[in-house]
Each structure stands twice: as C-alpha cells, then as structure tokens.
Amino acid sequence: MTRIPHETSGEPHPLQALSLDRLRQRTSMKWRTYPDDVLPLWVAEMDVPLAEPVVRAVTDALHLGDTGYPAGTAYAEALAAFAGKRWGWEGLAVERTAIVPDVMLGVVEMLRLVTGPGDTVVVNPPVYPPFYLFVEHMDRRVAEAPLGADGRIDPGVLESSFRQAVAGGRRAAYLLCNPHNPTGTVHTEEELSAVARLAERYGVRVVADEIHAPLVLGGAGFVPYLSVPGAERGLSLMSASKGWNLPGLKAALAVAGPGAAADLDRMPEEVGHGASHVAVIAHTAALRDGVTWLDALLTGLDDNRRLLADLLAEHLPAIRYRPGDATYLAWLDCRALGLGDDPAEVFLHRGRVALSSGLPFGTGGTGRARLNLAASPEVLTEAVRRMAAALR
Numbered sequence: 001m002t003r004i005p006h007e008t009s010g011e012p013h014p015l016q017a018l019s020l021d022r023l024r025q026r027t028s029m030k031w032r033t034y035p036d037d038v039l040p041l042w043v044a045e046m047d048v049p050l051a052e053p054v055v056r057a058v059t060d061a062l063h064l065g066d067t068g069y070p071a072g073t074a075y076a077e078a079l080a081a082f083a084g085k086r087w088g089w090e091g092l093a094v095e096r097t098a099i100v101p102d103v104m105l106g107v108v109e110m111l112r113l114v115t116g117p118g119d120t121v122v123v124n125p126p127v128y129p130p131f132y133l134f135v136e137h138m139d140r141r142v143a144e145a146p147l148g149a150d151g152r153i154d155p156g157v158l159e160s161s162f163r164q165a166v167a168g169g170r171r172a173a174y175l176l177c178n179p180h181n182p183t184g185t186v187h188t189e190e191e192l193s194a195v196a197r198l199a200e201r202y203g204v205r206v207v208a209d210e211i212h213a214p215l216v217l218g219g220a221g222f223v224p225y226l227s228v229p230g231a232e233r234g235l236s237l238m239s240a241s242k243g244w245n246l247p248g249l250k251a252a253l254a255v256a257g258p259g260a261a262a263d264l265d266r267m268p269e270e271v272g273h274g275a276s277h278v279a280v281i282a283h284t285a286a287l288r289d290g291v292t293w294l295d296a297l298l299t300g301l302d303d304n305r306r307l308l309a310d311l312l313a314e315h316l317p318a319i320r321y322r323p324g325d326a327t328y329l330a331w332l333d334c335r336a337l338g339l340g341d342d343p344a345e346v347f348l349h350r351g352r353v354a355l356s357s358g359l360p361f362g363t364g365g366t367g368r369a370r371l372n373l374a375a376s377p378e379v380l381t382e383a384v385r386r387m388a389a390a391l392r
Contacts, residue, residue: 012296013296013299013300014046014048014049014293014296014297014300015046015047015048015297015300015301015304015374015375015376015377016300016376016377017048017049018047018048018049018376020376020379023047024036028045028248029043029045030042030043030045033354034348034354037352038348038352038353038354039352039353039354039379039382039383039386040354040372041353041354041355041371041372041373041375041379041380041383042344042354042355042356042370042372043356043372044181044242044247044328044329044372045245045247045372045374046245046297046328046372046374046375047374047375047376047379048245048297048374050244050245050246051244051285051286051289051290051293051294052293053285053286053288053289053290053293054244054246054282054285054286054290056285057281057282057284057285057289058249058278058281058282058285061277061278061281062278066277066278066281067277067278068277069273069277070099070251070272070273070275070276070277070280071277073094073097074280074284075099075251075253075280075283075284075287076092076094076097076099076253077094078283078284078287078288079092079097079238079240079253079255079287080092080093080094081287081288082214082287082288082291083224086214086222086291087213087221087222087223087224087227089224089227091224091226091227092224092226092255093258095261096255096256096257096258096260096261096264097253097254097255097256097264098253098254098264098267098271098272099251099252099253099254099272099275099280100237100252100253100254100271100272100274100275101250101251101252101271101274101275102239102241102247102250102251102252102275103209103211103237103238103239103241103252104130104134104209105252105271105274106237106252106253106254107134107175107207107209107237108134108138109254109267109268109271110207110235110237110254110263110267111135111138111140111173111175111207112138113235113263113264113266113267114171114173114205114207114235114263115140115171115172115173115205116171117139117140118139118140118141118170119140119141119165119170119171119172119173120140120141120142120143120164120165120166120170120172120173121135121140121141121142121143121172121173121174121175122142122143122144122145122158122161122162122165122172122173122174122175122204123135123142123143123144123145123174123175123177123362124144124145124146124147124153124158124176124177124180125144125146125147125361125362125363125364125365126146126147126182126183126331126358126361126362126363126364126365126368127177127180127181127182127361127362128177128181128182128209128361129360129361129362131175131177131209132360132362135175140173143161143164143165144161144362144363145157145158145160145161146362146363146364147180147183147185147364151180151183151185151322151324151331152185152187152191153187153191153194153195155194155195155198158174158195158198159198159202162174162198162199162201162202162204163202165202165204166202166203166204171203171205172202172203172204172205173204173205173206173207174195174199174204174205174206174207175207175209176195176206176207176208176209176225177208177209178192178208178209178210178213178223178224178225179210179212179213179215179216179222179324179325179326179327180324180326181212181327181329182327182329182331182356182358182361182370183322183324183331184323184324184325184326184327184329184330184331185324185325185326186216186220186221186222186223186324186325186326187223188223189223189227189228192223192225192228192231193228193229193230195225195228196225196228196229196230196231196234197230199230199231199233199234200230200233205233205234205235205260206225206231206233206234206235207234207235207236207237208224208225208226208234208235208236208237209237210224210225210236210237210238211237211238211239211241211242211252212242212243212326212327213238213243213326214240214242214243214244214294215242215243215298215301215326215327215328216298216325216326217298217301217302217305217324217325217326218302218325220325220326222326224236226255226257231257232257232258232259232260233257233259233260234256234257234260235254235255235256235257235260235263235264236254236255236256236257237252237253237254237255238252238253238255239251239252239253239283240282240283240286240287240290241283242327243286243294243297244282244283244286244290244293244294246279246282246283246286249276249278249279249282249283250274250275250276250279251275251276251279251280251282251283252275254267301328301373301374303377304328304373304374304375304377304380305323305324305330305373306323307377307380307381308321308323308330308371308373308380308384309321309323311380311381311384312332312384315384315385315387315388316337316384316387316388316391318334318336318337319332319333319334319336319337320332320333320336321333328372328373328374329370329371329372329373330370330371330372330373331358331368331370332355332368332369332370332371333367333368334367334368334369335366335367335368337391339367340367341359341366341367342357342358342359343355343358343367343368343369344356344357344358344369344370345357346390347369347386347387347390350389350390350391351386351387351389351390352386353383353386353387353390355369355370355371356369356370356371356372357369358370371383
C-alpha cells in the first residue's frame with residue numbers, strides 16, 4: 001500500500017488566522033465552559049476558520065433550502081477517493097459503508113452488532129474517556145490492556161486481555177483507537193496486522209475509531225485497520241470531523257471489512273437518520289475539496305508540536321512530553337512536578353489555563369494532562385508561560 005505524504009500548501013496558516021478576541025465570540029463548549037481569563041486548551045476543537053470549500057458548500061445548501069434528510073453515497077465516495085490518494089488504500093468499498101450520527105454513536109451501534117449485554121470490550125489506556133462512558137452505558141464491561149511504556153500496543157498484554165474476555169464462550173470486542181488519543185501514536189502496519197491475528201485467534205471483533213486519521217503529521221503514514229491482512233471482519237468509524245474542525249456538524253461513516261458486511265447490514269435503518277444532511281454536505285466538501293486547507297493546517301500543527309517541546313524544555317523541563325505523530329493533542333507527564341493526581345486542576349486554578357485532566361483516560365492517566373495544541377503559536381506560548389508561573 002503506497003501512501004502519499006501531505007503536500008506543502010501555499011494557503012495561509014489556519015492557526016494564525018483568528019485573534020483571541022474573535023475566538024471568544026464563539027459559543028461552543030471550548031469557549032463557554034470557563035471564564036474569559038482562562039486560556040482553553042482542553043476539548044478537541046481547533047482555533048481555525050473553516051475551509052472555504054466547506055463554507056461554500058454549506059452556504060449553497062442553505063440558500064437552496066437543502067436542509068432535509070441525508071441520502072446517497074457522496075460522503076462515502078469522497079472518503080474512498082481521499083483514502084486512495086492520501087493513504088494508498090483502494091479497499092474502502094462504498095457499498096460497505098453506512099452513515100451514522102457521529103463516530104462515538106457509530107461505535108456504540110457497531111458494538112451492539114457484535115457483542116451483547118455483559119460482554120467485554122477491550123481498550124488501550126490511557127485512552128479517550130468516552131470509550132469508558134459509552135461502553136459502560138450500553139451495559140458492556142470495559143477491560144483494560146494498557147499501552148506499553150513506549151506508548152505502543154503491547155501484544156502480550158492484549159492477548160491476555162483477549163483470552164480473559166472470551167473466557168466461558170462469551171463474545172468480546174476490541175475498541176481500537178487509530179491514531180491513538182491522547183498519545184498521538186500512529187499504529188504501524190506490523191502492529192495492526194498483529195492485532196488482526198490475535199483478534200481472529202480469539203474470536204474478538206475489532207471496532208476501530210479512526211476519526212483522527214487525516215491528522216497524521218510529519219513523515220508518518222496512517223494505516224487504516226481494514227487495510228491490513230486478517231482484518232476482513234473488522235469495522236471502522238471515520239469522519240472529517242477532527243481533520244476539518246466540524247464536531248458541531250454531526251456525520252460519520254461506518255465502514256465494514258468484507259467479512260463484516262452482513263453485520264453492517266443488520267444496523268437499524270433509523271441510525272442513519274441521526275446524521276445531519278447539512279453536515280454530510282460539509283464533510284463531503286472537506287474530503288473532496290479541502291485537502292489544500294488540511295495540508296496548511298498540518299504544517300502549522302507540526303510547527304506547534306515542535307514549539308511546545310521547546311517551550312516546555314525552557315520553562316517546564318520536568319514535564320515529560322513525547323510529540324506524537326498524529327492528532328493535535330499533547331499528552332503531558334507532569335508527575336515530577338509534585339502537583340498530585342490531577343495537575344490540570346492546578347494549572348487551571350493557579351495559571352488560568354484549561355487542560356484536560358488525565359484521570360478520566362484510565363490507567364496511565366494519573367499525574368498527566370492533555371493539552372490541545374491547535375491554537376496560535378502566541379496562545380500556546382502564553383499558556384506555557386502561565387503554567388510555569390503557576391508553580392512559583
């Protein structure tokens with residue numbers, strides 16, 4: 001599978017386009033949860049204007065009154081074309097896709113198809129907190145297979161978790177985060193092939209959350225789980241939401257491997273009604289026409305992760321930070337600072353910087369915090385300055 005790295009873009013830097021005063025006019029969660037004296041670097045929203053093709057597509061739809069119910073396969077076709085060009089993956093079959101409201105609700109529906117109440121879902125902590133919340137709410141049991149010290153999947157730990165999960169003949173699933181949130185780890189083809197072999201050996205069904213797939217930085221290459229040998233019975237959830245900052249425009253795609261097509265066919269038709277038609281239009285435009293904007297964003301994010309590493313080395317050298325190869329999230333190990341289990345709480349109250357607490361990310365989250373670096377270099381610099389001042 002040949003992957004094409006992102007190209008250098010001549011577009012303006014999206015992360016430098018908006019002033020802090022302009023951003024504070026937004027009414028979304030990021031900008032309304034905390035008072036105005038707090039710099040919000042927590043929830044996964046980016047400080048960027050929308051890509052012009054997305055704005056144009058949505059505006060045209062509103063002018064037409066095209067605000068009904070979603071229909072057709074344009075979104076899936078755009079994703080398939082993007083996957084072919086970007087990741088060298090020609091195996092995304094449009095006929096094995098279905099629209100779902102968003103990635104996490106799609107995860108829930110896929111898990112319902114392959115597990116039952118009381119069954120086990122294996123996750124790799126530290127991991128996105130809704131992996132716990134959504135799974136437990138649907139009456140499944142979460143089992144942890146923690147990442148290794150290097151932030152990568154540990155095959156031995158994963159096999160032990162699979163073995164326990166299927167004990168007694170129960171069904172089980174593995175909820176894979178690819179790329180991984182919060183570490184930014186991009187799983188390799190070798191690692192994912194090992195996952196597929198273990199899943200087949202133990203009869204565990206893999207459901208992959210691949211929402212951050214467009215956000216692979218530098219020279220790393222994203223490998224779709226369904227592209228590796230042995231993953232034919234896998235299910236994936238993909239979306240343009242994270243790559244183009246569209247979380248408020250709800251739409252995602254469930255994608256089935258050849259051996260999971262019958263499972264996807266059993267998904268209730270009404271699930272697809274939860275997606276927004278306007279959102280589908282926006283996501284389709286992003287994947288089809290917003291690649292130049294995405295490349296400009298990726299250049300800025302790459303700059304920001306290096307900037308953050310330099311800032312921490314200068315002002316907070318006790319924080320351990322390994323820049324990830326994907327996402328716009330930085331996983332900070334703050335244990336050496338002596339701030340207790342939840343350093344994000346200290347940085348908020350003493351420094352007026354909002355980070356995500358590491359505690360809800362499960363095992364490996366104590367003493368850590370997640371920082372959203374999809375902000376201007378100026379905001380990022382001020383945030384680290386405030387964090388350092390909070391320790392004085």
